[in-house]
Amino acid sequence: MILEPRHPADGRGEIEEGEQLSRQLTVGQLGMIAIGGAIGTGLFLGSALAVRIAGPGVIVSYLIGAVIALLFMGALSEMAVAHPTAGSFGVYAEIYLNPWAGFAMRYTYWAAQCIAIGAEATAVAIYCRWWFPGTPAWLWILGFSVALVYVNARNVGSFGTFEYWFAMIKVVAIVLFIVLGIGLLIGVGPRKGIGVANFTEFGGFLATGWKGVWMAMVFVIFSFMGTEVVAVTSGEAKDPETAVPRAMRRTVGRLILFYVGAVTVLIGIVPWNTIQPGSSITASPFVSVFRSVGIPAAAHVVNLVVITAAASSMNCNLYMASRMLFSLARGGYAPASLGRVSTRGTPLRALLASAAGLAVALIVALASPGRAFVYLFGISLFGGLFVWLMIFVTHLAFRPRWIARGGPRLPVRLIGYPYTSIIGAGSIVAILVTTWWVEGMRITLISGLPWLGVLTIIYYFVARRRARGAPVSAAASA
Numbered sequence: 433m434i435l436e437p438r439h440p441a442d443g444r445g446e447i448e449e450g451e452q453l454s455r456q457l458t459v460g461q462l463g464m465i466a467i468g469g470a471i472g473t474g475l476f477l478g479s480a481l482a483v484r485i486a487g488p489g490v491i492v493s494y495l496i497g498a499v500i501a502l503l504f505m506g507a508l509s510e511m512a513v514a515h516p517t518a519g520s521f522g523v524y525a526e527i528y529l530n531p532w533a534g535f536a537m538r539y540t541y542w543a544a545q546c547i548a549i550g551a552e553a554t555a556v557a558i559y560c561r562w563w564f565p566g567t568p569a570w571l572w573i574l575g576f577s578v579a580l581v582y583v584n585a586r587n588v589g590s591f592g593t594f595e596y597w598f599a600m601i602k603v604v605a606i607v608l609f610i611v612l613g614i615g616l617l618i619g620v621g622p623r624k625g626i627g628v629a630n631f632t633e634f635g636g637f638l639a640t641g642w643k644g645v646w647m648a649m650v651f652v653i654f655s656f657m658g659t660e661v662v663a664v665t666s667g668e669a670k671d672p673e674t675a676v677p678r679a680m681r682r683t684v685g686r687l688i689l690f691y692v693g694a695v696t697v698l699i700g701i702v703p704w705n706t707i708q709p710g711s712s713i714t715a716s717p718f719v720s721v722f723r724s725v726g727i728p729a730a731a732h733v734v735n736l737v738v739i740t741a742a743a744s745s746m747n748c749n750l751y752m753a754s755r756m757l758f759s760l761a762r763g764g765y766a767p768a769s770l771g772r773v774s775t776r777g778t779p780l781r782a783l784l785a786s787a788a789g790l791a792v793a794l795i796v797a798l799a800s801p802g803r804a805f806v807y808l809f810g811i812s813l814f815g816g817l818f819v820w821l822m823i824f825v826t827h828l829a830f831r832p833r834w835i836a837r838g839g840p841r842l843p844v845r846l847i848g849y850p851y852t853s854i855i856g857a858g859s860i861v862a863i864l865v866t867t868w869w870v871e872g873m874r875i876t877l878i879s880g881l882p883w884l885g886v887l888t889i890i891y892y893f894v895a896r897r898r899a900r901g902a903p904v905s906a907a908a909s910a
Contacts, residue, residue, distance in 0.1 A: 467599045467603060467687070471655075471658075472552055472742055475690075475694065475695075475741075476716045477558070477717075477738075478654055479694075479695055480707055481651045483699065483704050485651070486640055486644040487634070487637075487638070487639030487640050488632075488637045488704055489638045489642075489645040490645070490695060490699070490704075491696055491699070493648040493652045494655075494692050497652040497656055500656070500859050501688075503824075503855065504656075504824070504856055505683070506844070506845075506847070508521065508660060509680040510827065510842055510846055511827060513842050513843060515527075520759075521819065525537050525822055525825075528833055529822075529825065529826055532888070533826070535887070536887050536891070537819055538760050539760065539765070540884070540887065542760065543815055544811075544812045544818075544819070545786070546786055547808055548745075548749045549746055549750055549786075550796065552743075553572075553577060554573065554796070555742045556739055556743060556746070559735055559739045559742065560572045569798075569804070570798060577787065580743065580746050584751055584783050585778060585780055585783060594747065598744035601741075602737065602744060603686070609697065614697065626700065634705050639704070647869065649866065653863055654809070654813055655687075655691060656691075658745065660752075660823075661751070661752050698718065698721060701721050718738060719734050719735045754778075754786045755779065757770055758771055758773075758779035769781055770782045796808060803872070807872075807875055810876045811875055811876070814867075814876045814877070814880030818864075818880065825853075828850055828854070864877070
């Protein structure tokens with residue numbers, strides 16, 4: 433059964449049973465779903481923007497991002513094992529901080545995932561138009577959107593199997609890219625090795641200084657976002673106490689290896705200042721690499737892989753958005769009908785409502801085709817950063833209250849508490865502030881801060897309605 437707070441405002445974490453989401457996801461599927469959620473346009477497309485800002489020093493940026501991600505996953509997995517629920521971190525914030533925090537986190541995350549779906553769809557259009565430049569972007573966005581809504585509408589087991597193999601394609605492709613790239617660098621076969629010249633020439637390793645390394649974090653941290661899907665899927669995991677921490681550990685380890693390895697090879701093969709020379713993105717930098725070194729067939733294969741990667745991320749984002757909206761409805765913060773599940777055990781109505789981000793992508797693609805990805809990227813980035821920040825803050829409140837209530841010792845605990853959570857929260861705040869000085873990223877704060885203001889006003893009226901005795905959850909009103 434899915435567990436939700438019965439009286440979120442009382443802070444006692446009381447739980448009630450509701451309509452059942454099907455627990456079908458295995459450890460392997462959880463891990464691959466997390467990989468699928470994280471490895472997408474953040475690496476295959478957004479890395480071009482990061483390289484443009486930091487040069488070869490972007491490798492350091494990814495290492496910093498890996499440290500923050502490790503702290504984040506430690507904090508989140510500790511709470512996910514204690515409370516395996518579809519609402520995940522939104523429920524944790526409601527229990528251990530206050531009802532507004534849970535309300536704001538879930539709606540912000542839902543909105544961010546809806547926009548992220550649009551960003552991934554826009555990326556798919558960019559990749560497809562590399563092959564078919566004369567086709568309109570909206571055609572690709574619409575086609576992939578319909579297909580993935582259908583996949584998510586089936587039972588969660590089908591979703592898990594689909595995402596497992598989509599993510600597997602990404603993993604295999606990145607491993608092969610790293611291996612092939614190392615071969616090009618050291619000169620395996622008849623080709624002369626490229627060597628390490630591209631790491632030190634064209635301005636040196638820190639071509640844009642430490643300032644560039646930090647400013648690139650705005651794009652780098654987005655690459656690690658999506659790993660939180662493991663916590664969201666905990667409500668549908670077969671054995672959450674074992675599956676969740678194991679999946680999170682595997683995910684972060686693999687991501688660090690893939691991201692740092694892939695970006696290092698990327699910069700080593702071609703000069704960093706040729707990867708993203710303009711402000712508009714027309715292809716994945718990984719495709720451009722193989723095209724520039726004279727391997728056209730490989731470039732086409734890689735383009736197919738990055739299309740698969742974007743579709744996989746769209747699939748995960750749609751899953752996460754629908755589960756978060758389902759949780760909001762179950763908590764009484766959205767129409768009760770969105771908290772219903774189909775005969776297959778999926779929240780179909782919440783899924784269809786969450787597909788709204790695809791409509792936004794269509795509108796932005798038509799209004800500003802050259803900058804659509806950057807705009808959607810910046811808007812969804814605020815939601816991700818806000819949620820990560822609040823998860824660290826929630827963890828600071830969670831640990832002492834869990835111990836005080838006599839909760840059992842959890843199988844996973846973030847080391848260095850509370851300092852590690854404080855460092856994580858401080859890093860997220862610093863990245864959020866930095867967006868103001870990164871080209872094209874002011875939209876992050878310009879869209880995000882008013883959004884929180886609107887949410888606060890809405891919450892005020894919702895809280896007043898609940899105080900007058902309105903039903904507190906869909907389950908209660910059923």
